Amino acid sequence: xxxxxxxxxxxxxxxxxxxxxxxxxxxxxxxxxxxxxxxxxxxxxxxxxxxxxxxxxxxxxxxxxxxxxxxxxxxxxxxxxxxxxxxxxxxxxxxxxxxxxxxxxxxxxxxxxxxxxxxxxxxxxxxxxxxxxxxxxxxxxxxxxxxxxxxxxxxxxxxxxxxxxxxxxxxxxxxxxxxxxxxxxxxxxxxxxxxxxxxxxxxxxxxxxxxxxxxxxxxxxxxxxxxxxxxxxxxxxxxxxxxxxxxxxxxxxxxxxxxxxxxxxxxxxxxxxxxxxxxxxxxxxxxxxxxxxxxxxxxxxxxxxxxxxxxxxxxxxxxxxxxxxxxx
Numbered sequence: 246x247x248x249x250x251x252x253x254x255x256x257x258x259x260x261x262x263x264x265x266x267x268x269x270x271x272x273x274x275x276x277x278x279x280x281x282x283x284x285x286x287x288x289x290x291x292x293x294x295x296x297x298x299x300x301x302x303x304x305x306x307x308x309x310x311x312x313x314x315x316x317x318x319x320x321x322x323x324x325x326x327x328x329x330x331x332x333x334x335x336x337x338x339x340x341x342x343x344x345x346x347x348x349x350x351x352x353x354x355x356x357x358x359x360x361x362x363x364x365x366x367x368x369x370x371x372x373x374x375x376x377x378x379x380x381x382x383x384x385x386x387x388x389x390x391x392x393x394x395x396x397x398x399x400x401x402x403x404x405x406x407x408x409x410x411x412x413x414x415x416x417x418x419x420x421x422x423x424x425x426x427x428x429x430x431x432x433x434x435x436x437x438x439x440x441x442x443x444x445x446x447x448x449x450x451x452x453x454x455x456x457x458x459x460x461x462x463x464x465x466x467x468x469x470x471x472x473x474x475x476x477x478x479x480x481x482x483x484x485x486x487x488x489x490x491x492x493x494x495x496x497x498x499x500x501x502x503x504x505x506x507x508x509x510x511x512x513x514x515x516x517x518x519x520x521x522x523x524x525x526x527x528x529x530x531x532x533x534x535x536x537x538x539x540x541x542x543x544x545x546x547x548x549x550x551x552x553x554x555x556x557x558x559x560x561x562x563x564x565x566x567x568x569x570x571x572x573x
Contacts, residue, residue, distance in 0.1 A: 274304045274305060274307065275304065275305040275307075275310065276303065276305075293305070296309045296310065319403075320403075322403075333419070337419070337420050338395075352369075385438075386421075386436070386438045387420070387421065389437070389438040389441050390421050390436070390437035390438050391420060392441070393437045393438070393440060393441040394418065394420055394437060397441065399440075399445045399447060400415050400445065400447050400449070400450075401418075401449075402415050402416070402417065402418060403415060404447055404448070404449040404450070404519070405447075405448040405449060405518065405519050405521065406425070406445055406446060406447050406448065407445070407446035407448075408425070408435070408440070408445055408446075409443065411427060411433075412427075413425035413426060413427050413428075413433060414426045416432065419437075421436065421437060421438075422434050422435065422436055423435050423437055423440060448519045448521075449517065449519040451517040452517065453490060453513055453514055453515055453516065453517060454513075454514055454516075454517045454518050455511060455512065455513045455514070456511075456512055456513075456514060456524075456528055457509055457510065457511050457512070458509070458512075458528075458532055458535060459507065459508070459509045459510075460508055460509075460510075460535070460539075461505045461506065461507050461508070461546050462505065462508060462539075462544050462546055463505060463506075463544070463545055463546050464500060464503065464504050464505055464506055466506065466544055470542050470543070470544055471495075471497075471544075473542050474495070474538060474539070474542055474544060475495050477538045477541075477542070478510065478538065481531075481534050481538070486515075487515060488515060488527050488530075489512055489513065489514065489515065489527075489531075490513040490514070490515060492513055493510065493511060493512045493513065494510075494511045495508060495509070495510050495511075496509045496511065502549065504547070504549045505546055510535065512531065
């Protein structure tokens with residue numbers, strides 16, 4: 246589906262859901278029966294999958310509906326910026342190509358009219374060689390930037406990317422440069438010719454992404470307790486199908502210092518990490534639930550006994566070093 250088609254789908258869904266919200270403004274939820282007044286059964290089933298928890302209950306909460314509308318607006322805003330930047334880049338490329346075509350047309354016209362003699366052509370060729378020597382690197386940079394923007398095109402405006410180990414959001418795209426917004430709202434300008442040689446990680450174009458939580462338990466933790474831990478984690482993930490995919494694993498990585506086992510929980514989100522705040526919120530809930538499970542089962546971690554050396558100074562020796570009291 247193209248970006249324009251996605252835009253039309255978002256606009257249509259917003260229109261339909263706004264109509265529904267007018268009829269259900271007095272309710273705190275939108276039920277499946279309300280949707281059936283405006284849409285077919287197949288369309289309602291597809292629509293409920295877009296809202297968190299609605300597919301299981303058949304009801305859309307007002308808070309869930311609000312979050313979806315906000316996310317749809319942000320998607321539409323990013324799409325509008327992307328289309329605008331693409332249009333601007335195409336206009337700049339059109340001006341550049343128009344100038345080149347005009348120069349070539351003038352040269353061809355002069356040749357056809359016989360105004361250009363061999364001596365003049367040699368003079369013009371020598372001047373062109375000089376210009377190519379002076380601006381050859383610039384022309385190479387412009388060509389690489391055009392290939393990067395229109396052929397490679399690894400991101401759009403609004404995509405969250407990782408470049409040189411820094412996580413940034415694409416703010417603006419031009420032919421020669423791309424503007425990124427870092428996590429602290431600092432704008433960073435990258436030449437497109439330089440970006441063409443760098444590995445770029447794009448969260449928005451990635452599928453559902455995985456995550457991990459590492460923790461340590463006492464080495465004397467029983468196998469039954471670890472089995473109970475795995476069972477509780479599986480139950481929690483299955484109770485949150487809108488947040489987590491069922492596939493997961495609890496791995497015992499190693500035993501350290503003969504007193505603790507290092508474990509790792511690997512899980513799969515139902516989203517990619519384009520919305521990093523949502524990802525952090527889900528991970529935080531998972532860590533808190535893991536802490537609660539460890540407390541309920543009684544799995545703990547104890548430090549090894551530490552050897553402490555104390556030294557005492559005899560009191561008599563301390564008093565013997567004091568000067569005698571003055572006579573009265």
